[in-house]
Amino acid sequence: MAEGPRRRLRLVSTLLIGLVIVIVAQLAQVQLVDHSFYKAWAEEQRERPIAIDKPPRGVIRDRNGYVLAGNAVMCSVEADTAYVVDVEAAAAELGPLLHIPAAHVKQLLRSEAPWVQIMSPVSKELGDQIAALGLGGIRVEPLWVREYPEGVLASHVIGFCNAEGVGFYGVEGFHDTLLRPQHVEWEGPVDLASEQVPWRVAPVVLPQPGAGLVLTLDRTVQALAEQELARSVQEYQAEGGTIIVMDPRTFEILALASLPNYDPGRYTDFYGHDLLPFEDPAVSQQYEPGSVAKVLTVAAALDAGLATPETTYHDQGWIEVGGLRIANASRQAYGDQTVADILIRSLNVGTAWLATQMGPGVFYRYLQAFGFGRPAGVDLAGEVAGQLLLPEDYERWHDSNLGTNSFGQGLAVTPLQMISAVATVANDGTRLRPHVVGRRVASDGTVSTYQPMVESQAISPQTARTLIEVMVRVVEEGVPQARVEGYRVAGKTGTAQIPIPGGYDKEGTIASFVGFGPVPDPQLIILVKLDRPKTSSWASETAARSFRRLAARLFVVLGIPPDGTRMAEAVR
Amino acid sequence: MSDFMQWVTHGIKRGRFEVSPRLALRLFALVVVLTVMAALYLMLVSRTAARGRHIQQLEAELFRLRRENEQLEVEIASEGSISHIWERAIELGFAPAEDVEFLRPVAGEP
Numbered sequence: 092m093a094e095g096p097r098r099r100l101r102l103v104s105t106l107l108i109g110l111v112i113v114i115v116a117q118l119a120q121v122q123l124v125d126h127s128f129y130k131a132w133a134e135e136q137r138e139r140p141i142a143i144d145k146p147p148r149g150v151i152r153d154r155n156g157y158v159l160a161g162n163a164v165m166c167s168v169e170a171d172t173a174y175v176v177d178v179e180a181a182a183a184e185l186g187p188l189l190h191i192p193a194a195h196v197k198q199l200l201r202s203e204a205p206w207v208q209i210m211s212p213v214s215k216e217l218g219d220q221i222a223a224l225g226l227g228g229i230r231v232e233p234l235w236v237r238e239y240p241e242g243v244l245a246s247h248v249i250g251f252c253n254a255e256g257v258g259f260y261g262v263e264g265f266h267d268t269l270l271r272p273q274h275v276e277w278e279g280p281v282d283l284a285s286e287q288v289p290w291r292v293a294p295v296v297l298p299q300p301g302a303g304l305v306l307t308l309d310r311t312v313q314a315l316a317e318q319e320l321a322r323s324v325q326e327y328q329a330e331g332g333t334i335i336v337m338d339p340r341t342f343e344i345l346a347l348a349s350l351p352n353y354d355p356g357r358y359t360d361f362y363g364h365d366l367l368p369f370e371d372p373a374v375s376q377q378y379e380p381g382s383v384a385k386v387l388t389v390a391a392a393l394d395a396g397l398a399t400p401e402t403t404y405h406d407q408g409w410i411e412v413g414g415l416r417i418a419n420a421s422r423q424a425y426g427d428q429t430v431a432d433i434l435i436r437s438l439n440v441g442t443a444w445l446a447t448q449m450g451p452g453v454f455y456r457y458l459q460a461f462g463f464g465r466p467a468g469v470d471l472a473g474e475v476a477g478q479l480l481l482p483e484d485y486e487r488w489h490d491s492n493l494g495t496n497s498f499g500q501g502l503a504v505t506p507l508q509m510i511s512a513v514a515t516v517a518n519d520g521t522r523l524r525p526h527v528v529g530r531r532v533a534s535d536g537t538v539s540t541y542q543p544m545v546e547s548q549a550i551s552p553q554t555a556r557t558l559i560e561v562m563v564r565v566v567e568e569g570v571p572q573a574r575v576e577g578y579r580v581a582g583k584t585g586t587a588q589i590p591i592p593g594g595y596d597k598e599g600t601i602a603s604f605v606g607f608g609p610v611p612d613p614q615l616i617i618l619v620k621l622d623r624p625k626t627s628s629w630a631s632e633t634a635a636r637s638f639r640r641l642a643a644r645l646f647v648v649l650g651i652p653p654d655g656t657r658m659a660e661a662v663r
Numbered sequence: 664m665s666d667f668m669q670w671v672t673h674g675i676k677r678g679r680f681e682v683s684p685r686l687a688l689r690l691f692a693l694v695v696v697l698t699v700m701a702a703l704y705l706m707l708v709s710r711t712a713a714r715g716r717h718i719q720q721l722e723a724e725l726f727r728l729r730r731e732n733e734q735l736e737v738e739i740a741s742e743g744s745i746s747h748i749w750e751r752a753i754e755l756g757f758a759p760a761e762d763v764e765f766l767r768p769v770a771g772e773p
Contacts, residue, residue, distance in 0.1 A: 144722075144726040147733050162734075163733070164733065233730055240740035241744045241745060244744075287719065297722065300729075310745055644759065647760055653765065
């Protein structure tokens, strides 16, 4: 070959080989050296987090399966602004339907944001109507809204859930984590409209709804308790009140009613109010229990072996404890009295005498065993511990506290702590943890049942039975207003002064009654607490009567036969 | 042929490219295998996409049914709420039970 063509051929070959080397080098740079960078970039453009439809929050039911808190479907009207074909037409259609000016809709649709929410929530019917219009770029997304089909019923127990799906107060607040649905999000390929492209099979891990809760509450008992509370507040002109109904054998709360209450579905109505009614007074507000606490003083003395119901003492109308002169509420002297009379006549001097016989060590050990001074441990949000000063707290505790505490003054409890303490007596001296959740139903259907938890053996079963008999005499001889025809019931009144800065309020009292029955096999315990009743300041004239009416109805509703029928069955 | 191309190809000697039947068969087999593999891959991808779409539809249906179910449950609960029942009971003339008598079945008697 001639020299000229050969040189040209070599030149072309060299150029081509050089070009190939450059291309290969570039390919190696892109595909090998910068592999991870380009891979991530590509995935970033193509793969986006895809949120799978959010499942509902767990349903709350009463013990018989009735829904107390469920989920309704509402809709959110949204727009992908880049895909709105005809802004004028869309605004003209949506404005009248959503009852907002079309100009406002137009402004939203012309916004530079890629996504705008036009209105949320709207009813499902309206959402369906808008979806049926088939407006390009307009989307109707379903969303869950918490619904309380029973309205105000048991509002304090249930609490409420806000628009973001966060629970507050009551069971909604306490079990928020359990009730919340699982949120599942996965990375996957999306198209230009950010819709999932199904060219890869999605992981079959569907988000699960929140766990369902079955409460110990009975909606019928709850409704009757609320009805009785409303009647009592009106009849005795009280400012508010609380009624708790419990099963003393299990410490299951059957009803928990407080006034004032609210509709959890309309909690936003109270925005801006100074006094919000959301806190449950039964667990979040403390009060001085007054004479109901005498039951515990007598229980302690009996259990410590320092007295029997027949033990006598001389009541001169007053007693001095720690330099403080303590008198009976009636300001009278009763002479020789038995320990049983202390409860029947509700004698402050008698309980103060018993407390001094026991001494602070024994007395406060029993009060703590009955659950005073610490939260009862109920599964409701916002429970407080109450207040029990102990001799160890030498800066605040005074010797006279021993005397005043013995009849329920100078210490503070929540209504739930008080009913739990008396329920301990009804339950042979064993204090369990009060609870409102009976069962938990996981999203896969697994049911976990609440197991009763023993908190303490406050007094012996023998002491408890002796005390119950004395408490029956309290109702039969001391507070006939609380008697329930056909049933033996035990109980104790409490008319407590209300502490204010610098002393006690001379105007109002807190009237309460805790009673249980039928004796000797108590199946119900009821606490009635009325705040500042005006028709009478005495619990025997107010709370005791409320107890009788409610107990009489509940015995029938719960199918508890009268004593005569039960005894006859027992004999057979 | 343009002057440039002629300049480029001037020095290339035309040769005879002879392919043996054996080599041709191997090349053909390779093409067939590659085609089959490509077809299988396409089939697999399209089937996966179809399955993915089907699963998406089933999920959407599941969520729709779940929503309807929850909605119905809440509506039923509202209709059967205590306040509703109370109103209906009063309308129908029911009254709270009073003086309830508990009957004791006696063994042996009907």
